[in-house]
Structures are given as structure tokens and as C-alpha cells.
Amino acid sequence: MAEDQTDEARAGQPRAHTPLLEWLVAGLGAGLVLATLGFLIQHSQTRDQTPPAVRVEPAAAVPVATGFLVAFTAYNDGDTPAAQIPIEGVLVGAAGPAERAEITLDLLPARSEMTGGLFFSRAPEAGELTVRALGFTEP
Amino acid sequence: MTAAASPARPPLRDFAIALARAFGGALVFGLPILMTQEMWHLGFVMQPWRLALFVALMFPVLAVLAYYAGFEATVRLKDCVLSACIAYAVGFVAAALGLLLFNQLTLGDSLDKVVGMVAIQAVPAAIGAMLARSQLGQQSEERTEEVRRDSYGGEVFLAGIGALFLAFNIAPTEEILLLASTMTVWHALILCLVSLLMMHGFVYAVEFRGQTTMPEGVSGWSEFLRLTVVAYALALLVAYYVLWTFGRCDGIAFGEQLIRVVVLGWPAALGAAAARLIL
Structure with a gap:
């Protein structure tokens, strides 16, 4: 007890x-x-509601030792993650044939951003530069 | 504490043995990270001030760890600080030697590359060095530290160490990012609940060695709230901090960051639960 x-x-x-x-x-x-x-x-409630929509905004070109660097920010405005996204930059009309540069972003989650850069041999300011995402795979 | 007054400076031979053990611990705990590809670059790719913050923050953590599970059953602050310094020394040397051995570091490398690569590897190695005595060494000084560890603060702190250790091992891998993008939010939510249940089960339900028995008269809910939930919250915070340190959250929407945190939070939770059992 x-x-x-x-x-x-x-x-x-x-x-x-x-x-x-x-x-x-x-x-x-x-x-x-x-x-x-x-x-x-x-x-x-929002995730995966809209497909990946990758918008690429190039920054002003910066001269580097081998030519010009165009840094860019890629935004995924969609609600679905994207993977293996080729980013293509095409420069036309800068006194010569069209010049193309490409890089692949590994992964871009929904509503997120990622930065990268493309190299060109001629000054992009002298011509017309378009930078865009070509496609994606679902991760 | 009065009876276990810290002994006079141990003889040189004892110190050499303790140091050798610390190297052993540094290797055992540091090796998985030393042999992870992403970690060779992270040290000099990540933002230097985040690495500096991490290395600086780990110093007081190591000092507190010395109190709970250090080389000696130390009591005084001075001894804990000294132990942390020794652990860092062992960690840095072990990491540098390992990287040299694998030819990831060469003598011609730039200083910022060398410092970055070694510093990030030194942290897990230093934790390993500190834990070596507790895990590999003699058990004679175990009692005093065991009593300290059984306090609430001790349990929560060690859970944090376990979480940090496992999170740090897994955070640098690309798989975390890929998993978080492949999983749906519902997977993440279920993972949260599974992590919580698993932590609680680990410690109380499964018959583990060193299992904590639930004190009578304390309700299960109280234990769940005071220990399991707190340890899981800590595991999530640690996972977030480690991901942020490695730059894995930069430019990522908060919801997506959170999924990454929950994914890494699972091993962190396992580490937190295991630490309470093993240490």
C-alpha cells in the first residue's frame, strides 16, 4: 500500500x-x-491546375572574352512543374547569318524561376534577338 | 556532478586514443557525403556567406553536443568549447585528407575552391568526430551524459542533431528536387502524417534497444505533443535550413519549397527519432 x-x-x-x-x-x-x-x-488547390508555361526574359547583353553573354531568367507561370526545358536564343540581322544558342534547364517547379545564360559571337544589340522555351517533359 | 568532477588533463596517450577514435568517427559519418558528387561542387558553388553562416552556427551546436555526447564527460563551458574546437580540427583534416585521396583536391587548386570544398565536408565529419566517443568508445563516462540526455532539452537537442545529420546527407542530391516535382501535394501531405506516426512509433511502439519507456501517468497525447510533434517541427526547420544553405530554395515558389522541405523532412524525422534511441 x-x-x-x-x-x-x-x-x-x-x-x-x-x-x-x-x-x-x-x-x-x-x-x-x-x-x-x-x-x-x-x-x-492550385498545383497542377494549369500546364507549364515557360516565359524567358533575356537581360541586356554583356561583352565577354569570347563574344557576348545574354543572361536570362526563365519563369514558369503555370501550376505544373516542367523538366528538360530547351531554351533557344536566335539572333538575326546582325550583319551575317542567323546565330543560334541553346541550353537545357533541368527542372523548373511551378510558379518558380531559374537563371541561365546564352553566348553569342556577335553583339545582340545590332540585330533582333528572341529567346524562348522550346518545350518540356513532365518530371 | 560533484562526484564526476572532470578529471585533470588526461595523459597524452589517452588523448591520442581519443583523437584516433574521433578520426574514425569523422570518417564513418563523413564518408557518405565525401563520396557524393554534388558535394564536391556545392562548397564553391553555394553562396560563400551561407557557407560561412553554416560553419559558424555549427560551432555552438558542436559545443552543446560535447555536453551531451562529447569526448569527455565535460561539465565546464571551457571544456565544451575545447571539444568543439578539436572536433572541427579533426573534421577539417579528415575532410581535406579524404578529398586529396580521391583527387578532388589538388595542390594547384585556388584557395576559395579549397576552402569551400573542405569547409562543407568538415561539418558532418566534425559531428562524427564528436559522436565517436559516444558510439565507438568506452562506456565508462556514459552515465553522466546519459542522465543529461534524458532531460527534455537533451532529447530535443539530440533529435535536432539526428535530423541535421540525415538531412545533410540527402539534401545535396538532385533526387530531392526531382521527387518534390514528381509528387502531388497529396503525396506530400500523407508523407507529413507518415513521418509523424513513424517518429512516434519508432520511439515508443517498436521494441528498440535503448527504447524510451513512456512514464506512467503521462498521457500518450502529452508525449506526442511535447516530444514527437516538437521533434518533427524541428526536423522540418532543419530540413528547410539545410536546403536554403545549399541554395535549393532559391527562385522557387513557397509551396514548392515546402514540398521539398517535407520530402527532406522524412529522412530528417527518421534521423531525429533514431538519435533519441541511439545516442
């Missing part, structure tokens, strides 16, 4: 003395996990 009581007293100890700080940390943890779940549920 006496033993039971001590056992009970000992067993009751952790609950009675769970410090406030532990509950605060627990609340913070629960808040973070619930916020994660909540945001994911919200995200699921």
Missing part, C-alpha cells in the same frame, strides 16, 4: 511538473506542423 502510494506519487510527478516552457515549445511545434499541413492543403 505504502509502496503503491510512492509509485503513484512518482508516476504523477512528470505530469504535475511538466514545465510551462515545454508546453510553449510543444505549442510552437504543433503550430509549425499544422501551418505546414494547412499551407500544403491550400497549395493542393
Whole structure:
């Protein structure tokens, strides 16, 4: 009987003395996990609703040792991720035959952006430069 | 604590043995990352200030880790700081030697490349060096540290270390990015719940060695909230921090970042749960 009581007293100890700080940390943890779940549920409402739409915006050309560099930012305006996206730059009318440069972006998640660059031997300002995405595969 | 007053400086031979053990730990824990292709480039591709922040943040973490599972059953702050310094020294040397051995570092390499490559590899190696005594070494000093580890702060801290270690091993791989893009949001949500259940089951339901027995009179819900949920939240934060450090979230929409975090959060959660059992 006496033993039971001590056992009970000992067993009751952790609950009675769970410090406030532990509950605060627990609340913070629960808040973070619930916020994660909540945001994911919200995200699921839009994800994959529209197909990948890759828009490429070239920056001004910068002279480099071997010619000119055109840095670009590729935006995926769709709600679906895209992979293996060829980015093609075509430069026409810069005193010579049309010049073409291409690079492939590995992965571009939905509503996200990625940067890259294309090299040209002639100054893109002298002609007309178009940079666009040619296609994609689904990851 | 009074009885286990830290012994006078250990003889040179003991220190040499401890150092050798630390090297062993650094290799065992550092090898998976040392032999991961992405990690050879990340060190000098990632933003230098993020790497600097990471290396600096890990120092106090190592010092606290020394308190819970260090080379010696240290009590004083000075000893913990000293242990962290030694762990970093071992980590840096082990990482540099490993990279030289694999011919990823050559003597003609530029300084910023060398520093970046070695620094990022040194962190997991330093954790390994610190854990070596706890895992590979003698068990004589285990008792005091065991008592410390059983405190709430100790449990949560070690869960964070376990999460960091596994997250760090897996975060550099391209697979995380690919998985996050291939999975639907519902997969991610289910993964969240599976991670939580798995963590709880790992520690309380499955009969593991060193299993924590649930104290009587404490409700399961209280344990779930105070330990499992907190450890999972910590695992997610650690996963996010590691992904951010590696630049895996740059330019990515928040929802997509979150899926990556949940994907990496799974191994991080496993690490957090396992740390509470193993350490």
C-alpha cells in the first residue's frame, strides 16, 4: 500500500511538473506542423491546375572574352512543374547569318524561376534577338 | 556532478586514443557525403556567406553536443568549447585528407575552391568526430551524459542533431528536387502524417534497444505533443535550413519549397527519432 502510494506519487510527478516552457515549445511545434499541413492543403488547390508555361526574359547583353553573354531568367507561370526545358536564343540581322544558342534547364517547379545564360559571337544589340522555351517533359 | 568532477588533463596517450577514435568517427559519418558528387561542387558553388553562416552556427551546436555526447564527460563551458574546437580540427583534416585521396583536391587548386570544398565536408565529419566517443568508445563516462540526455532539452537537442545529420546527407542530391516535382501535394501531405506516426512509433511502439519507456501517468497525447510533434517541427526547420544553405530554395515558389522541405523532412524525422534511441 505504502509502496503503491510512492509509485503513484512518482508516476504523477512528470505530469504535475511538466514545465510551462515545454508546453510553449510543444505549442510552437504543433503550430509549425499544422501551418505546414494547412499551407500544403491550400497549395493542393492550385498545383497542377494549369500546364507549364515557360516565359524567358533575356537581360541586356554583356561583352565577354569570347563574344557576348545574354543572361536570362526563365519563369514558369503555370501550376505544373516542367523538366528538360530547351531554351533557344536566335539572333538575326546582325550583319551575317542567323546565330543560334541553346541550353537545357533541368527542372523548373511551378510558379518558380531559374537563371541561365546564352553566348553569342556577335553583339545582340545590332540585330533582333528572341529567346524562348522550346518545350518540356513532365518530371 | 560533484562526484564526476572532470578529471585533470588526461595523459597524452589517452588523448591520442581519443583523437584516433574521433578520426574514425569523422570518417564513418563523413564518408557518405565525401563520396557524393554534388558535394564536391556545392562548397564553391553555394553562396560563400551561407557557407560561412553554416560553419559558424555549427560551432555552438558542436559545443552543446560535447555536453551531451562529447569526448569527455565535460561539465565546464571551457571544456565544451575545447571539444568543439578539436572536433572541427579533426573534421577539417579528415575532410581535406579524404578529398586529396580521391583527387578532388589538388595542390594547384585556388584557395576559395579549397576552402569551400573542405569547409562543407568538415561539418558532418566534425559531428562524427564528436559522436565517436559516444558510439565507438568506452562506456565508462556514459552515465553522466546519459542522465543529461534524458532531460527534455537533451532529447530535443539530440533529435535536432539526428535530423541535421540525415538531412545533410540527402539534401545535396538532385533526387530531392526531382521527387518534390514528381509528387502531388497529396503525396506530400500523407508523407507529413507518415513521418509523424513513424517518429512516434519508432520511439515508443517498436521494441528498440535503448527504447524510451513512456512514464506512467503521462498521457500518450502529452508525449506526442511535447516530444514527437516538437521533434518533427524541428526536423522540418532543419530540413528547410539545410536546403536554403545549399541554395535549393532559391527562385522557387513557397509551396514548392515546402514540398521539398517535407520530402527532406522524412529522412530528417527518421534521423531525429533514431538519435533519441541511439545516442
